[in-house]
Amino acid sequence: MANMTNAVMRPLAWSARHGSMLLAVGIFGGMLVPALARAFSWFITPNVVALVTVVLLRVDIAAAFGHLRRPLRVGLIVAVLLVASPLVAAVVVSLLPIEPGIAAGVVIMATGATATSGAAFARLVGLDPELTLVATLASIFLVPLTGPPLAHLLAGVELSIGVGAFMARLALVVGLPLVLSLLLRRGIGAARLEPLGPAIDGLTVWLVVFYGFAVMTGFQARLLADPLWVGEAGVAAFAAEFGLNLLVTLLLLGLGVRAAASAGLMAGNRNMALYLAVLPASTDQRIVLFFALAQIPLFLSPFLLGPIYRRLLPVRRAASR
Numbered sequence: 001m002a003n004m005t006n007a008v009m010r011p012l013a014w015s016a017r018h019g020s021m022l023l024a025v026g027i028f029g030g031m032l033v034p035a036l037a038r039a040f041s042w043f044i045t046p047n048v049v050a051l052v053t054v055v056l057l058r059v060d061i062a063a064a065f066g067h068l069r070r071p072l073r074v075g076l077i078v079a080v081l082l083v084a085s086p087l088v089a090a091v092v093v094s095l096l097p098i099e100p101g102i103a104a105g106v107v108i109m110a111t112g113a114t115a116t117s118g119a120a121f122a123r124l125v126g127l128d129p130e131l132t133l134v135a136t137l138a139s140i141f142l143v144p145l146t147g148p149p150l151a152h153l154l155a156g157v158e159l160s161i162g163v164g165a166f167m168a169r170l171a172l173v174v175g176l177p178l179v180l181s182l183l184l185r186r187g188i189g190a191a192r193l194e195p196l197g198p199a200i201d202g203l204t205v206w207l208v209v210f211y212g213f214a215v216m217t218g219f220q221a222r223l224l225a226d227p228l229w230v231g232e233a234g235v236a237a238f239a240a241e242f243g244l245n246l247l248v249t250l251l252l253l254g255l256g257v258r259a260a261a262s263a264g265l266m267a268g269n270r271n272m273a274l275y276l277a278v279l280p281a282s283t284d285q286r287i288v289l290f291f292a293l294a295q296i297p298l299f300l301s302p303f304l305l306g307p308i309y310r311r312l313l314p315v316r317r318a319a320s321r
Contacts, residue, residue, distance in 0.1 A: 012202030019205040020303035026209030027299035030216030040214040056181035063130040086110040090154040101286030112270035113139040241268040241297035
């Protein structure tokens with residue numbers, strides 16, 4: 001039994017150490033191998049439930065509650081993410097010669113809640129996973145109030161997020177993982193859970209990789225049909241991802257480098273799954289394709305930004321190992 005356990009734990013721990021590289025492979029694997037993307041397309045919702053559950057297992061509960069005791073700080077971060085970011089994005093795209101479908105995609109992306117994988121990414125690159133989780137959950141709760149009016153005002157796109165359907169989805173992707181994580185914590189016990197940390201991180205990496213496979217379903221056909229447009233949209237997606245990251249980091253430097261960098265990572269990495277579920281059938285399909293393209297810089301962000309964060313936060317990074 002011990003040998004079998006080691007045979008599972010060691011590869012998972014290795015995956016955690018090489019998580020940034022595996023995430024990059026995941027997004028390109030789904031893009032280049034359509035059969036792989038199709039094989040995982042059914043797994044998106046179960047994957048999100050499993051991912052949030054596993055992320056919650058690695059969260060320091062005391063540290064998370066510590067952030068909740070500073071509501072103005074969390075509120076400022078969420079306001080910058082959900083309100084300031086789309087306003088700035090709208091101004092920037094209005095000044096550039098960007099194709100309308102791409103411009104609308106950039107603005108709508110900037111209105112979205114932060115990605116559910118945010119806490120896992122923050123842990124991978126040495127930022128603050130607890131602050132990221134708290135702000136992510138707050139953004140998911142608030143985006144039905146901020147996203148639709150801003151998307152209509154700034155991009156002319158109607159997003160009808162029904163309260164009943166949204167609450168049901170919220171219960172599935174947040175409530176269920178919370179219950180499962182609490183049951184697992186109680187069943188496993190803190191003493192046995194702590195040594196499993198590297199393996200749990202590795203499992204998180206693979207769940208995100210599988211999600212990367214799934215979201216690329218149909219992408220290759222779209223790429224072959226209009227490569228020039230896809231190239232322009234890809235450049236815009238990278239610029240939006242890292243531009244929002246830099247902007248929010250600089251705006252919130254007064255909160256400290258680690259908190260500001262964590263907020264910046266959230267600003268670039270947005271959850272497009274909710275919007276894909278509520279976009280009307282009449283929506284310009286170029287906007288939908290842009291959302292798929294935006295997953296590429298999201299998955300590459302730990303790989304590309306990890307060295308920068310290690311330079312910014314060398315002491316904190318070393319202490320976390």
